[in-house]
Amino acid sequence: xxxxxxxxLKEGNAAPVVHEALKRLEYRGYxxxxxxxxxxxxxxxxxxxxxxxxxxxxxxxxxxxxxxxLGHIRWATHGAPMxxxxxxxxDCENQVAVVQNGIIENYAEIKGELENLxxxxxxxxxxxxxAHLIEEKLKKGLSFVKAFHEILNRLEGSFxxxxxxxxxxxxxxxxxxxxxLTIGLGENAVYCSSDIPTFLPMAKNTVMIESGEVGIxxxxxxxxRKFSDWSQVLREPKIIDWVPEVxxxxxxxxxxxxxxxxxPSTLRTTIRLQEEYLDLMTTFLDRAKELFLVACxxxxxxxxxxxxxxxxxxxxxxxxxxxxxxxxxIGKSVNIDITILALSQSGETTDTLAAVDYARLHAATIxxxxxxxxxxxxxxxxVYICQQAGPxxxxxxxxxxxxxxxxxxxxxxxxxxxxxxxxxxxxKNYEEKLKQIPEVVERVVRTQESKVxxxxxxxxxxxxxxxxxxxxxxxxxxxxxxKLLETNYLPSMAYPVxxxxxxxxxVIQPGAPAIFICPKDDTHKKIIEDIREMKAQGASIIAxxxxxxxxxxxxxxDYVEVEKGVPEFLCPIQCIVPLxxxxxxxAVERGLNPDSPRHLTKAVTVK
Ligand code: AGP
Numbered sequence: 021x022x023x024x025x026x027x028x029l030k031e032g033n034a035a036p037v038v039h040e041a042l043k044r045l046e047y048r049g050y051x052x053x054x055x056x057x058x059x060x061x062x063x064x065x066x067x068x069x070x071x072x073x074x075x076x077x078x079x080x081x082x083x084x085x086x087x088x089x090l091g092h093i094r095w096a097t098h099g100a101p102m103x104x105x106x107x108x109x110x111d112c113e114n115q116v117a118v119v120q121n122g123i124i125e126n127y128a129e130i131k132g133e134l135e136n137l138x139x140x141x142x143x144x145x146x147x148x149x150x151a152h153l154i155e156e157k158l159k160k161g162l163s164f165v166k167a168f169h170e171i172l173n174r175l176e177g178s179f180x181x182x183x184x185x186x187x188x189x190x191x192x193x194x195x196x197x198x199x200x201l202t203i204g205l206g207e208n209a210v211y212c213s214s215d216i217p218t219f220l221p222m223a224k225n226t227v228m229i230e231s232g233e234v235g236i237x238x239x240x241x242x243x244x245r246k247f248s249d250w251s252q253v254l255r256e257p258k259i260i261d262w263v264p265e266v267x268x269x270x271x272x273x274x275x276x277x278x279x280x281x282x283x284p285s286t287l288r289t290t291i292r293l294q295e296e297y298l299d300l301m302t303t304f305l306d307r308a309k310e311l312f313l314v315a316c317x318x319x320x321x322x323x324x325x326x327x328x329x330x331x332x333x334x335x336x337x338x339x340x341x342x343x344x345x346x347x348x349x350i351g352k353s354v355n356i357d358i359t360i361l362a363l364s365q366s367g368e369t370t371d372t373l374a375a376v377d378y379a380r381l382h383a384a385t386i387x388x389x390x391x392x393x394x395x396x397x398x399x400x401x402x403v404y405i406c407q408q409a410g411p412x413x414x415x416x417x418x419x420x421x422x423x424x425x426x427x428x429x430x431x432x433x434x435x436x437x438x439x440x441x442x443x444x445x446x447x448k449n450y451e452e453k454l455k456q457i458p459e460v461v462e463r464v465v466r467t468q469e470s471k472v473x474x475x476x477x478x479x480x481x482x483x484x485x486x487x488x489x490x491x492x493x494x495x496x497x498x499x500x501x502x503k504l505l506e507t508n509y510l511p512s513m514a515y516p517v518x519x520x521x522x523x524x525x526x527v528i529q530p531g532a533p534a535i536f537i538c539p540k541d542d543t544h545k546k547i548i549e550d551i552r553e554m555k556a557q558g559a560s561i562i563a564x565x566x567x568x569x570x571x572x573x574x575x576x577x578d579y580v581e582v583e584k585g586v587p588e589f590l591c592p593i594q595c596i597v598p599l600x601x602x603x604x605x606x607a608v609e610r611g612l613n614p615d616s617p618r619h620l621t622k623a624v625t626v627k
Pocket of ligand 1: 169316317318319363364365366367368369373415417418506622624
């Protein structure tokens, strides 16, 4: 995934235009880059692993001939970051070139069929199947356009694709399903891209291609059709007058807010992970004699939540450990019988890798969950899963956290099934609820954002915050606190609320804001008592409640609502969203930039 771009110029060479366009996507993070042009019936390709500047210095990305070109920057999802896996990908005959942003979920099945027909694959990517599928249709005598049309209904997943072909060398064909794709109409060129900023300096007139639609681009014209019935779609161009900085954030004022809003989409991708990866990891979890969940920061909070999921769903007890404490805390007992599940969105956090290295040296089995294929964690893990959340720019982890939670929830569910802990009916019900989680998060953001904004306005000058939960929500209280600490530099503390009796009660001052996460799970009755007690101390109660929870609403000074009926193991995914928004709007109210908190970097790779 990450970004695709295509252009047809009236005159001149496309390659330097593609190169410049890709540079405008650099801010997003990527591991490889590639370009293809078409000239006198031949494809010209340059691609490699590395940053655009490095690849350009090696190969000169500007000297490919031809007026038509495609480009891609890649964030590996299938296949390690290597030259062979960089886009564009071609068919066996070098006549079709394809770039893709997204995930083609059923590529393994298609690849198998095509290999049986004699197709030779060079890469480990999902994208390459598109070039070979088109080739197969061309062999049967179909035109390029017809071939593209016929293969689109075979592709499952969410993606935006652009392709060119030497047999119809004055066109770019592009299509999208649940992904972004826009046409740009310039004076001297037509463009298509997954990211408007790529062509913004050259074209302000844009036409969106919606999910399930194809764009047929030629020098002077464009046509949009539906891939279901090939009917034509008439859509007027719109003028986009974003300045480049706003365009990068797709109109949001900060990346953090953009990434909070992106969560329904990343969750959609994450809950469609390939079964084989989940099954393999589940087998290792099932066999683990002793399982430690190891990470730092937000990833540690995901471990904590996972310990409740694994125990409650699959009757597997686990030990969450801060990576930085692993050697001191359990070092002497690490041996061949220990399994470590290490979580790191970057896959490069020094403390996490040090813990993993230590455990490997002591013969433990290492499992990894990360957002970056090709990261050190993927290289040192016996088995790893990539959570497929795409690059995250904001330093405060948001979409990578909910992606971690959703992978862990899927593992808990699989493990419960494997261990026979759920009935068929329960299993079906939970699978259905899992499928609905992206829409649940979408609704929470849509309906609660303005309320959270008001709450941030009301409390923004408070000097100290408390976050409380019980059960699995304790992990969310901790994550809520971390978001506020990171982006607002405000002291705050989080506890499983029963702990207050053991000391914290002494520092609750009248008017102190206490944020309670209180879904209607087994802890609900007790948390009502906790809220009453805290109110008696004079705290101002801000509650995250399920809709319709009148009892807590009546007790709270302020509340935000999440959806009812979400099972306990999925509830953290929706409950963290208001707290992410709270940290974001608090920072905005307090005049801070939530995207670049002081003293913090995206990955802590130094001691
Ligand atoms: C989260 O918002 C922070 N940026 C930080 O706590 C982070 O989660 C931690 O450094 C671990 O990072 P990792 O997941 O890349 O290992």
